[in-house]
Amino acid sequence: MMKAAFLSTLILALSTSAGFAQQPAQCRNFEATIALQMTKEGCLSQIDLCTVGTVMSNEPALSGATWLFTAHGMAETAGLASLPKALQSYAGTVVVTAKGGTLTTTTAGIYDTESQAFSQLDKIVKGTDRFSNSTGRLLFLTGIGRQGGGFDSHVRGELCVNE
Numbered sequence: 462m463m464k465a466a467f468l469s470t471l472i473l474a475l476s477t478s479a480g481f482a483q484q485p486a487q488c489r490n491f492e493a494t495i496a497l498q499m500t501k502e503g504c505l506s507q508i509d510l511c512t513v514g515t516v517m518s519n520e521p522a523l524s525g526a527t528w529l530f531t532a533h534g535m536a537e538t539a540g541l542a543s544l545p546k547a548l549q550s551y552a553g554t555v556v557v558t559a560k561g562g563t564l565t566t567t568t569a570g571i572y573d574t575e576s577q578a579f580s581q582l583d584k585i586v587k588g589t590d591r592f593s594n595s596t597g598r599l600l601f602l603t604g605i606g607r608q609g610g611g612f613d614s615h616v617r618g619e620l621c622v623n624e
Contacts, residue, residue, distance in 0.1 A: 473538060475537075479564070482498075483556075483588055484592075486593075486594035486595075486621040486622060486623045486624075487621065487622050487624055488594075488598075488617070488619060488620070488622075489516055489520070489620065489622070490521065490617070490618070490619050490622040491519060491520035491616075491617065491619070491620055492518065492519055492520075492588065492615070492616065492617045493516050493517060493518035493519070493520065493523060493539075493615070493616040493617075494516075494517050494613070494614065494615055495514035495515065495516055495517070495528050495614045495615070495616060496514050496611060496612075496613060496614070497512040497513065497514040497515060497528070497530070497604060497611050497612045497614050498512060498611040499511060499512055499517060499610065499611065500512060500513040500529075500594065501512070503529065504531065505531055506531045506532045506533065506544075506553070507534075508532055508533070508534065510531075510551075511529065511530060511531050512528075512529075512530045512534075512611075512612070513527065513529050514527075514528045514611075515527060515528070515534065515612070516559075516616075518616075520523070520622075521558075522559060522561055522591060522592075522620065522622045523557070523559055523620065525559070526550065526557050526558060526559035526560075527557070527558045527559075528555060528556075528557050529556045529557075529558070529564070530553055530554075530555050530568065531550050531553050531554050531555075531556075531585050532551050532552070532553040533553045533554065534551065534553075534613070535549050535550065535551045535572075536549065536550045536620065537549055537550050537579045538553075539571055543567070545573040546573045546613065547573055547588035548557075548571055548572070548573055548574075548596060549571070549572045549573075549574060549599060550554055550569070550570070550572075551569075551570050551571075551572060551581075552567075552568060552569050553567075553568045554566060554568060554572075555568055555577050555583055556568060557587065559591075559592070560590070561586070561590055561591035562588060562589040562590030562591045562592040562593070563587075563589045563590075563592065564584060564585050564588050564620075565583050565586055565587040565588070566583035566584055566585050566593060566600060567583065567586050568581050568582070568583045569581060569582055570582070570602070574608075576605075576606075576620075577605065577606025577612075577624075578603070578604065578605045578606065579602075579603065579604050579612070580601075580602070580603045580604075581601075581602045581603075582599065582600075582601060582602075583599065583600040583601075583602060583618075584597065584598075584599055585599075585600070586598075587596060588621075590623070591622050591623045591624075592620070592621070592622065593623060594621040594623060595620050595621045598619045598620060598621060599615050599618055599619065600616055600617070600618035601616070602615070602616045603615050
């Protein structure tokens with residue numbers, strides 16, 4: 462009887478302490494800027510189009526992270542014949558590598574070749590370590606071409622961070 466009581470107390474203590482060790486992810490909105498540049502380094506794009514940049518953000522978990530976009534395909538007129546030829550749609554992936562883990566997104570966007578501006582929607586499909594609870598969250602990215610090449614980009618969205 463005493464042995465059973467001791468085991469019950471031990472199991473209760475272990476399960477209670479395990480509950481305290483696993484804190485839920487904190488989901489919060491964030492904004493960031495990224496100066497994106499075209500890159501060949503590490504580019505696995507079948508259409509030879511990748512961009513890379515460093516994230517500057519009010520979200521400490523992302524600030525300083527590397528953002529790598531890989532294009533998987535493009536279509537003229539955004540796939541719709543009634544649109545101007547200057548509009549191109551594209552799809553790809555983004556891998557964000559931060560100090561505490563990585564995020565992977567699927568990307569769909571529109572690029573205007575005349576104004577050198579783009580807008581894209583990213584959905585987080587995979588997260589590791591402190592970003593493992595971010596799956597399914599959305600990121601919105603806009604960018605404008607800058608003198609000398611590349612894009613000045615703005616990101617906003619929601620991120621869940623395991624503290």
